[in-house]
Amino acid sequence: MTQATAPGKAILFGEHAVVYDQPAVAIPLSELRTAVTVQDKPGTETPSIYINAKDIHESYWLYERDNKDPLAYAARLALDAMDVHLEHSLELIIESDIPVASGLGSGAATSVAIIRALAYRFNAALENEQVSEIAFKVEQLHHGTPSGIDNTVIAFETPLYYVRKQVHRPISLGNPLYMVLGHCGVSSHTATVVNALRERMLANPEPHRALFKQIGTLVEQGFLALKSGDVELIGTLMDTNHGYLQELGVSIDPLDKLVAAARSAGALGAKLSGAGAGGFMIAAVSETTTEVVAEALRDAGALHTLTTQVRS
Ligand code: PMV
Numbered sequence: 001m002t003q004a005t006a007p008g009k010a011i012l013f014g015e016h017a018v019v020y021d022q023p024a025v026a027i028p029l030s031e032l033r034t035a036v037t038v039q040d041k042p043g044t045e046t047p048s049i050y051i052n053a054k055d056i057h058e059s060y061w062l063y064e065r066d067n068k069d070p071l072a073y074a075a076r077l078a079l080d081a082m083d084v085h086l087e088h089s090l091e092l093i094i095e096s097d098i099p100v101a102s103g104l105g106s107g108a109a110t111s112v113a114i115i116r117a118l119a120y121r122f123n124a125a126l127e128n129e130q131v132s133e134i135a136f137k138v139e140q141l142h143h144g145t146p147s148g149i150d151n152t153v154i155a156f157e158t159p160l161y162y163v164r165k166q167v168h169r170p171i172s173l174g175n176p177l178y179m180v181l182g183h184c185g186v187s188s189h190t191a192t193v194v195n196a197l198r199e200r201m202l203a204n205p206e207p208h209r210a211l212f213k214q215i216g217t218l219v220e221q222g223f224l225a226l227k228s229g230d231v232e233l234i235g236t237l238m239d240t241n242h243g244y245l246q247e248l249g250v251s252i253d254p255l256d257k258l259v260a261a262a263r264s265a266g267a268l269g270a271k272l273s274g275a276g277a278g279g280f281m282i283a284a285v286s287e288t289t290t291e292v293v294a295e296a297l298r299d300a301g302a303l304h305t306l307t308t309q310v311r312s
Contacts, residue, residue: 001039004116008032008098009105009153010181010273010282012226012234013241014219016197016248018147020209022216023163025171025223026153027179027310034096034109036117040088047086049075053094070138074111075118077134082124092117099304101187103274107142108150111135131155143191159312161223170312174229177310180262180293181273181280182302184254188278193250200249208248215244235268235284242271250276258297265289265296280306 007028014024041050049062051071065072075092092114098106112135119126126134132148132155139146152168153160159171201208218237225233242259245251255272262270262283270283285293294305 001037002117002120003035003037004113004120005033005035006109006112006116006154007157008034008109009150010103010179010280011149012159012273012282013222013237014215015274015276016194016245016250017212017215017219018149018162018164019145019194020201020212021164022212023161023167023219023223024147024149025159025161025219025226026149027159027177028153028157029098029104029181029306029308030157030311031308032098032104032306034094034098034106034113036110036113037093037095038117038121039091039093041091042088044089047088049086050089050091051075051094052091055094055096068141070107070141071110071114073141074114074135074138077137078115078118078126081115081126081130081134082119082122084122084124090121099183101189101279102183103188103190103276103279104181105150105154108135108139108154111138112151112154128155143189143194145194146190159226159310161219171223171226173310173312174227175231176287177226177231177234178285178287178290179308179310180267180283180285180290180297181306181308182258182262182283182294182297182300183280183304184252184258184278185301185303186252186254186278188275190275193275193277197248197250211244211247215241218244231268231284231286235270238269238271238282238284239263245272245276252277254278254301255281258300258302259283261296261300262293265293267293 018024135151
């Protein structure tokens with residue numbers, strides 16, 4: 001039996017603008033994980049893979065699904081990359097505590113954990129870069145034009161400065177970062193939000209381009225603040241980033257309400273995280289205000305809250 005796990009993720013600065021080639025910063029959420037266990041599945045004639053996705057109560061053989069199924073596609077891509085042929089059947093047991101459709105990277109974490117679990121099973125040395133590239137192909141199934149930030153931060157599991165198709169650089173944090181996340185109660189689909197923004201951008205390019213550029217400049221400032229450990233500035237920049245995301249039309253009242261509640265309870269700054277139109281918001285806090293802010297979010301209607309310490 002072999003097992004691999006992969007973390008969730010949150011975007012700290014730069015979502016959406018990253019699709020238009022601006023930089024962004026993402027962090028792994030190491031406390032939230034997807035685990036994939038590989039074990040032998042005796043009693044079958046033709047060797048295949050049995051996918052047992054416990055959380056969604058679905059199980060099926062690989063040959064029953066085509067490559068539109070993200071779990072089957074991840075498993076096939078991993079087997080192809082390792083150039084292995086099955087001698088007997090295997091079961092992949094997938095268990096996750098990352099909420100789906102919430103902007104926390106559950107899809108990419110599942111892909112990364114499937115790829116790594118199969119690599120361990122076959123003693124294949126897949127580099128993080130290769131794991132990320134394979135998971136990116138699966139991400140393209142989910143949302144057509146992903147920037148690639150989710151699969152990269154999850155495969156490398158480190159705070160990351162990212163520019164689409166160009167740069168990914170681990171960030172060495174100048175100070176520990178404490179974050180509180182709250183789910184606003186509305187689920188959201190990244191592809192829908194990204195596509196709607198693209199329509200608005202095409203209809204009215206100039207103001208959108210200007211906002212993307214402003215976000216890019218803010219991300220560069222955020223990157224420096226993370227390196228120097230200036231937590232006050234990190235909070236202020238998160239507030240400003242949320243304002244830009246509101247201007248882009250990707251926030252909604254329930255998210256704004258949680259962002260305001262976090263700030264009133266003493267957070268250093270707060271913003272929506274990920275595609276928006278639902279899902280999670282994220283607040284930077286000091287170690288001592290973590291619980292107060294989490295409680296304020298629950299009082300303001302957060303479905304559930306998470307606290308995390310980000311390490312580099
Ligand atoms: O998967 P989400 O909801 O965290 O969204 C990813 C962030 C976007 O910038 C909106 C899309 C992308 O591909 O980078």
